Amino acid sequence: MTEIKKPVKKPRGKACLVAGKCIACGARCQSSCPVDAIEMNEAGEPIIDMAKCIGCVKCVKVCPAQALDMFFTPEEQQLLDQLMQAGAPQVEEVDAEAAALAARLAAYRGVWVFVEQTEGEAAKVSWELLGKGRELAAALGVELAAVVIGDNVAELCSEAFAYGADKAYLLDAPVFRHYRTESYLKGVCHLVERYRPEVILMGATGLGRDLAGAVATVQKTGLTADCTGLAIDDRRNLMQTRPAFGGNIMATIMCDKYRPQMATVRPHVMAMPERQEGRTGEIVRESCPMAETDILVKVLEVMSDKKGKGQIDIAGADFIVSGGRGMMGKENFAMLQELADELGGVVGASRSAVDAGWMPPERQVGQTGKTVRPKIYIACGISGAIQHLVGMQDSDTVIAINRDREAPIFEVASYGIVGDIFQIVPAMTARLRELKQAKNK
């Protein structure tokens, strides 16, 4: 044992206002202050309570006009100079705040995927998320768990195992029969508080968006909606990438101070994982006591617009033949339908075709419509506005037919055909028919 040197504490100083620089930005310094040492005067400039200031430099960092600076007393300045001369202290004071934060975050471990179900049938997006969740869990070195909530839904747990979950947390009670924000919120929060996952993924569906928003609010944590990319950085943070401005700009968002980190992902954005028959896992049955009478919102009925021969679900189709403004009129969509029929696919549309009344809104592909990921996407007379592209660019193969060689659709197309749709599409349909007839003979 040699002598123990007590490191000289580096003075932290106090924040002070640099006269004439404040732009009255709207009290950013005040909201950043962890000890409420800043009050705003009538002109919107900060008044700093020196007795309260702990010199954390947060306000200085947040100020957009560099109007705040650290102020040291002459004694402190002298001490600083000495320290400088001593060759910059090696003991950069371990930031107590950062250590506390790290400890708080470390209490959360594991990746969860919320399994969305309607009347016992799981939404496919949940399985897609298990695929992505598997990757994230591997990167973090933790287990992947499914969260299954409903009434008589235990069999969904084994489904979840087949798609990659190691564990399933199950809340099975009549009160969870229909989705209601209140009951599901309580259920999920109950599980989160008990088992503390570091990442929760949900589908960006009507239900998922609703539930994720509520859970994030109650847990006071960050949520990023409609992510298109998820990855883990070197500090165990989830890097969440999502398009903004109708896909014109991508933003990467992190929630590095709060847990769990929550993200929603639209259906068909992530690839469907391979189903592994016979894969098993551990089911953790939980209960969350809740009486039906406690829930204010009642579900009166669940309606389905499915008419007769079944609703066309363009989001789930393997072949999509889509038409845009270049189709010139409603009647010309019959031509696309013929081609789609030959391929066993469905007809989609761009927003301009929907706005023109040529196709119903549920056929719309793009930012405000559906995100699709078919094997083959044939875009006919679609110029390819970015809002459309974000809805279909992950298709396996994109074939674009357009008269305008400069159309942006060609930038995402695997095969671009410059030509007249009114000649090419019927020609293709005819060839397909010939081929099939030849085969049937």
Added chain:
Amino acid sequence: MKLLVCIKQVPDMESRFKVNDGGDWFADADLAYRMNEYDEYAVEQAVRLKEQLGDTADVTVLCIGPDRVVEAIKKALAMGCDRGVHVPDAAVHLKDPWQVASAIAAFAQGKGFDLIFTGMQSQDRGSAQVGVTVAELLGYSCASTVVGFDYGAGAVTARRELEGGVKAVVRMPLPALATCQLGLNEPRYPTLPNIMKAKKKEIVTVPMGELLKEEPVATTTRFYPPAKKGGGVVLEGDVGDLADRLLGILKEKTTVLR
């Protein structure tokens, strides 16, 4: 009955967006702004409810943002809202949905709003979080992605859009919040007389500092244009020839023709 509509002003989505020098938002030069499409449905629904209830209803429209957002408030007033609230904040784009919702909730707290309407999401950020978060913070019942709305006997009956063409009908007591989705209604165009009348309506300014006490929970770390996929093969030529080559591609890529 007191109604609150929360609106946002967004850049026109047809604009060409570029990342700004700071790398945290888009460059806002030469952009045209308009009221967020989904918020127009919210305004329209609030005004319709006011027309249904008569003069007992009072509609407040709230917008956070720089001075230009007053234009959006004026449009809402011309559509029929009674009073406007502007929360000036030149840096609202740097705040996360949690902070924006906290500010709105702080404004609405204790003011006794019976119903709050918001858009389902904004066209620019599109996080679809502010509405539900406000409801949760205020302890209001909430229905999101609403495509049908009816009020009677002290309760709201709303049609919610779920996935795959499924809709749910929910009934919720007041106070409540609804986030409005495309298809709920057709927003009216402000008429000239109404635009003139709107000029006399009051717009109160509430400083952001009074409302926002929260730190962000999520931070944007990178902001960049999407990667361009390398363009594929471009085919040109005779129609018959093109059709043959397309068939070849389909044969190669799929099993339909085998």
